[in-house]
Amino acid sequence: MEPAGYVVVVDPGDRIHFLDWGGAGPGVLLIPGLSNTAWAWAPVARRLQAVCHVVAMDLRGHGLSDAPTEGYEQATLADDVIAAAEGSGLLAEDDDRVILAGHGFGAIVAAWAALELRERCVGLVLVDGGWESVEEASGLDVEEFLRGLDEPPEVMRSMAAFLADRAAFDPATWDEEQERAARATVVETHAGKVVPSTRPHAMEASVRAMFRYRPLTVLAAVAAPVIAISANDDTGSRATALIAASDVRERAGHGRIRAASFPRDGHNLMRYRPEAVSEAIRSAADETHG
Helix, strand or coil: CCCEEEEEEECEEEEEEEEEECCCCEEEECCCCCCHHHHHHHHHHHHCCCCCCEEECCCCCCCCCEEEECCCCCCHHHHHHHHHHHHHHCCCCCCCCEEEEEEEEHHHHHHHHHHHHHHEEEECCCCCCCCCHHHHHHCCCCCHHHHHHCCCCCCCCCHHHHHHHHHHHHHHHHHHHHHHHCCEEEEEEECCCCEECCCCHHHHHHHHHHHHCCCHHHHHCCCCCCCEEECCCCHHHHHHHHHHHHHHHHHHCCCCCCEECCCCCCHHHHHHHHHCCCHHHHHHHHHCCC
């Protein structure tokens, strides 16, 4: 089933785009990571739509959402998520509840939104992000991180070169869904080159917001059950950070984080492990809706 695309308008008139795969059952809102769009979640959404009402959004500055010069801080990003949940019908009524799942930076935004939604969020799924300090995990400060974002010129010389580069990450998982997701992250110029679809000011502001995230403070205050799925962890430091986040949640009177790890896989677990990501979200739905 092809998802329908919609926009919801937030103050002061910015438009947030989302894709609605439909489906009956618990509401699930999927939030993509830095420089990605809702299409990155397609392999998971397709697997979930038989048992959940599935919606995936574009963060502000990404995809088909507007890219204003302001609004890339915790409160506004969380409000964008809530607006998408309400505008899509996932949270149409006061007694509706939603499961939030985010990838990378999207996991951070999902955690911020879960904090604001309180009891209206009944499950939080963190896909390779959201439980650790980005500065500590990367070993970089924000300026160093920003300097490392540019793609090599040879990758951006044409759409064909860009797609070939993305396919080469893991040829076995490259398919039409992955190509569509990749195409959504760039814009082809008249000269035939490609440039990121995320505007530079939006990328920088999003990265700075990501570096301001304080996972222990936020996750200790989220009442909803939390599931985390991690990818590559060569040093074991990410597992250590996840244990620390679980500990603070337990001390705050919330359950520990349920975790699954795929240490040999790359960051994009929706591509490399779509069944595992889908199962984590399904289990959150089963746990909260019976």
